[in-house]
Amino acid sequence: DTGVSQNPRHKITKRGQNVTFRCDPISEHNRLYWYRQTLGQGPEFLTYFQNEAQLEKSRLLSDRFSAERPKGSFSTLEIQRTEQGDSAMYLCASSSLQTDTQYFGPGTRLTVL
Amino acid sequence: AQTVTQSQPEMSVQEAETVTLSCTYDTSESNYYLFWYKQPPSRQMILVIRQEAYKQQNATENRFSVNFQKAAKSFSLKISDSQLGDTAMYFCAFMKHNGNQFYFGTGTSLTVIP
Numbered sequence: 075d076t077g078v079s080q081n082p083r084h085k086i087t088k089r090g091q092n093v094t095f096r097c098d099p100i101s102e103h104n105r106l107y108w109y110r111q112t113l114g115q116g117p118e119f120l121t122y123f124q125n126e127a128q129l130e131k132s133r134l135l136s137d138r139f140s141a142e143r144p145k146g147s148f149s150t151l152e153i154q155r156t157e158q159g160d161s162a163m164y165l166c167a168s169s170s171l172q173t174d175t176q177y178f179g180p181g182t183r184l185t186v187l
Numbered sequence: 188a189q190t191v192t193q194s195q196p197e198m199s200v201q202e203a204e205t206v207t208l209s210c211t212y213d214t215s216e217s218n219y220y221l222f223w224y225k226q227p228p229s230r231q232m233i234l235v236i237r238q239e240a241y242k243q244q245n246a247t248e249n250r251f252s253v254n255f256q257k258a259a260k261s262f263s264l265k266i267s268d269s270q271l272g273d274t275a276m277y278f279c280a281f282m283k284h285n286g287n288q289f290y291f292g293t294g295t296s297l298t299v300i301p
Binding site: 116181 | 233
C-alpha cells in the first residue's frame with residue numbers, strides 16, 4: 075500500500091509525559107500537513123512542510139507542540155508535557171505540488187489520562 | 188482569516204434519492220481551492236471532489252457534483268442516487284492557492300436510510 079501511514083494508531087499516556095507521532099507520506103509528495111481533530115469537529119490545521127522546510131507553524135497550539143521533517147520524507151509531531159486537553163485524533167496528510175489534493179492517513183488517537 | 192461554515196450538522200436521505208449539503212466560506216483571496224472530504228465512521232478521510240476557484244465550471248465526479256457560486260462564496264455538494272455507503276461525515280474545506288493553510292468546516296453527518 076502506498077498511502078499515507080501513521081504510527082502509532084493509538085497512544086495512551088499519562089499527563090505530563092512527552093509523546094511523538096510519526097507520519098510517512100506518499101513517497102513522491104513534497105507537502106506534508108499535520109492536523110488535530112476532536113470529537114464532532116473538523117480537522118484543525120497545525121503545521122505544514124514543503125520538503126524539509128516548515129513553511130507554516132503559527133497555528134501550532136502552543137510551544138509544547140513541535141514538528142520536524144528532517145530529510146523531507148517522514149515527519150514527526152511531538153507534544154511535550156501532555157495535558158488532558160491534548161486528547162484528540164492527530165491526522166497527517168500529504169500532497170504533491172502538482173495536484174494540491176491532500177491524501178490523509180488513518181490518524182493517531184491520543185488519550186491523555 | 189478564512190472561515191468555512193457548514194450550517195447543517197446532520198442530514199438524512201432515503202436510498203436512491205438526492206441530497207445537497209451546504210457550505211459557505213469567507214476569504215479575501217481571489218485564487219484558492221475548495222474540497223469536499225468524506226470521513227466514514229472510524230475510517231480515514233477521503234477526497235470526494237475538488238474545485239479550483241478560477242474555474243467557472245462546476246466539478247463533477249460520478250454521482251457527486253458541486254454548485255460553486257464564487258460571488259456568494261458558496262460551495263454545496265449534491266449527491267445523486269444516494270447509497271448506503273455514502274453514510275459518513277462530510278467536511279467542506281478551503282485551501283489557499285499557495286497551499287500553506289487549509290481550513291475545514293465543522294462537518295455534516297449524513298445518514299442514508301435504506
